[in-house]
Amino acid sequence: MVVWASAWLHGTAASDDVLDALQVWAEAHEVRAAEQNLAARLELPGPEDTPAGPALLLASLRKAGASRGELVMPVAGDVRGLDGATAFSRTALSRGEAAVLADAGLGLVPQRPDPAAEGILRWTVFELGDMPPAEHLPLGEAEHGMSSAMREAASALTDLDIAKHRPGVRAEIAETVSARPDLSWPEGVPQRSLRILQRASEVEAILWAATDDTPGGALSASATRARTDALRPLFDSVRAARRSAVAEMVRVLAERAEHH
Structure with a gap:
């Protein structure tokens, strides 16, 4: 998601290519915003609404001013790349991975909504708090x-x-x-x-x-x-x-x- 979304935001990949690439992980991808105000700002479904597809997520990222993503893989004792004691940090830590689009102030966390539903992957969009400076590891x-x-x-x-x-x-x-x-x-x-x-x-x-x-x-x-x-x-x-x-x-x- 980080690489393909960044490619699309830079105009080096078509949206259909992104959607095709995501199907490797799940037949269906669902998207919701973590809270209603963010949903209204990004024109995404809220936490209680019927989820949308990933094409709407891409459009929302561009609308929010995102240009590139960053992969974070937090674990207990190493929470680099997270934004403190926020809902995003807690969810990303429990999942062990997330996409951060710091320039848009957004974080995406993938989860299986139902362990029995292997064909569905849900992306929850969070508003980020104060982010630490990005680390660069050659x-x-x-x-x-x-x-x-x-x-x-x-x-x-x-x-x-x-x-x-x-x-x-x-x-x-x-x-x-x-x-x-x-x-x-x-x-x-x-x-x-x-x-x-x-x-x-x-x-x-x-x-x-x-x-x-x-x-x-x-x-x-x-x-x-x-x-x-x-x-x-x-x-x-x-x-x-x-x-x-x-x-x-x-x-x-x-x-x-x-x-x-």
Whole structure:
């Protein structure tokens, strides 16, 4: 959503391309504003109204003066990119991801309205409070950080003697990676960003395999805590790499639009 909406706002992608790209995540996308005053300002459905489709969201973003988006991936203990104790921050933190359009003062959070309804993804539009200055993490630094964190985590797990060696784990990791949707991207996004996003998915699959306690092989409470502490920097580096890769794509698309 961040990359495609930014491409559309800069005139480098058609609205139909954006809507087609979003269908990878859900057959139907619903849009509502978080509160009625914001709904009236953006001409979107309010929290109690019948939701609209994403085409109306795009029009509302342009009307609000948005030009580019930013990906935030908050977790407990790391809420960078959020706006303090607001409804947006609470919802984004519970979801673990959100799109921020700071120049328009808007935040978007995707949620499944009904866990049983896999085909629907709802985007709630929030008005942002006071935002912290945007952080910039160079792509090379993010990539290096992920590689370093992976080496350190592997070493720590080995030292703790809780690195797991179970049959079929490589196949599990490969299956997790291949199960991710095959995404389409706007023309002209940097290939390095795409490679880093792919690498982040692979590392995340390894992390989930490393934290999956099979029946009969559960760790003690102290070993579980030690493993969590060892892997936390790697989880953090995956999120940082994704944020950086998306930010670089948005930057390149904006520059491309300016040159045209």
